[in-house]
Amino acid sequence: MSQAKVxxxxxxxxxxxxxxxxxxxxxIAARTIGAVICVALVGWIGYSGYTKWESSxxxxxxxITTDALSDYLNGLSAEAEAED
Numbered sequence: 001m002s003q004a005k006v007x008x009x010x011x012x013x014x015x016x017x018x019x020x021x022x023x024x025x026x027x028i029a030a031r032t033i034g035a036v037i038c039v040a041l042v043g044w045i046g047y048s049g050y051t052k053w054e055s056s057x058x059x060x061x062x063x064i065t066t067d068a069l070s071d072y073l074n075g076l077s078a079e080a081e082a083e084d
Contacts, residue, residue: 012019
């Protein structure tokens, strides 16, 4: 081995713990970023699909007739006027 290789090996051996910590931190960061991206992608796809599905469904409408209530209130007011 040349002296340069020996020196490089000794330096790597001396800093092996620090190098391993850096590699482990990079690995964890990459996994975390990948998981966040996957969750965001799945959420976006789910939201888009739900929005499209909801827009394709017919809207629900309800009609209310208040004729009976109006007749009752008119009858009460007519009785009140008749008593006065």
